Amino acid sequence: MTRLVLALLAGALFGAGLHLSGMTDTQKVLGFLDIFGGWDPTLMFVMGGAILPMFVAWRFTRGRKPVVGDSFPQPPADKIDANLVIGAILFGLGWGTVGLCPGPAIASLTYGGSAGWIFFAAMLAGMALAPRTRALLDRATA
Amino acid sequence: MPLDWIWGLIGGLLIGSAAALYLLGNGRIMGASGIVGGLVDGSARGFVSERLAFLIGVIAMPAALFALGSPVDTHATNSLPLLVTGGLLVGLGTRVGNGCTSGHGVCGISRLSLRGMIATCFYIGAGVLAVVALRGLL
Numbered sequence: 001m002t003r004l005v006l007a008l009l010a011g012a013l014f015g016a017g018l019h020l021s022g023m024t025d026t027q028k029v030l031g032f033l034d035i036f037g038g039w040d041p042t043l044m045f046v047m048g049g050a051i052l053p054m055f056v057a058w059r060f061t062r063g064r065k066p067v068v069g070d071s072f073p074q075p076p077a078d079k080i081d082a083n084l085v086i087g088a089i090l091f092g093l094g095w096g097t098v099g100l101c102p103g104p105a106i107a108s109l110t111y112g113g114s115a116g117w118i119f120f121a122a123m124l125a126g127m128a129l130a131p132r133t134r135a136l137l138d139r140a141t142a
Numbered sequence: 143m144p145l146d147w148i149w150g151l152i153g154g155l156l157i158g159s160a161a162a163l164y165l166l167g168n169g170r171i172m173g174a175s176g177i178v179g180g181l182v183d184g185s186a187r188g189f190v191s192e193r194l195a196f197l198i199g200v201i202a203m204p205a206a207l208f209a210l211g212s213p214v215d216t217h218a219t220n221s222l223p224l225l226v227t228g229g230l231l232v233g234l235g236t237r238v239g240n241g242c243t244s245g246h247g248v249c250g251i252s253r254l255s256l257r258g259m260i261a262t263c264f265y266i267g268a269g270v271l272a273v274v275a276l277r278g279l280l
Contacts, residue, residue, distance in 0.1 A: 021153020087239020
């Protein structure tokens with residue numbers, strides 16, 4: 001139960017942050033990516049503001065346990081593989097096409113209209129295609 | 143608006159606090175694409191209800207703020223081909239690359255993770271490319 005309450009609270013905080021920061025407005029996100037146009041630096045402040053508490057939180061995990069659960073997630077191996085790079089490039093191309101990444105796409109579902117739901121449905125379809133794509137990439141680069 | 147960056151900073155601190163709560167409370171990485179994607183491809187296993195609780199919060203809080211009069215317009219394109227292409231690429235890319243802006247960006251960079259930093263460079267670079275390319279085409 002504690003696990004569910006904490007998850008709900010974290011989700012609510014995340015949603016509030018995405019909404020208040022302006023990240024559910026695709027113009028702000030596309031404005032940040034438009035470095036050759038009228039550049040909008042807002043996303044940089046959002047990213048910087050979000051990294052600060054997390055930097056402290058990661059330090060705090062040392063020698064401790066989470067409130068619920070046995071251990072903190074282990075850092076992944078510093079492996080830079082095709083999946084990471086190709087996945088990030090595909091994600092970035094989609095991000096720059098509409099101006100939505102997964103968090104804001106979910107946070108704006110109640111007020112983003114049909115455009116928001118079409119994007120969300122396509123995003124879920126893309127996620128469903130990922131395991132097969134990963135397997136293909138693994139075989140091609142093995 | 144001149145106040146945009148202040149709201150960006152306040153919102154960012156809230157996002158980081160949410161990620162810190164999820165990490166220190168539940169011992170989990172707050173990555174939006176991972177939380178949803180695990181439900182889509184069935185890899186969520188025993189943590190389905192935890193993910194659903196998180197997603198309810200993410201959807202309900204902005205809905206409440208919007209209902210209380212917090213103004214917002216997503217300004218999303220109406221073009222069906224762009225929405226479908228963009229959504230497919232975001233869904234596929236974040237799951238193939240194992241993270242999005244919250245997972246690789248917020249949680250990864252704050253951990254000084256090389257993977258998080260490299261992924262962030264590539265998705266921002268590709269995002270810039272898409273914006274420039276689409277402006278040339280449309």
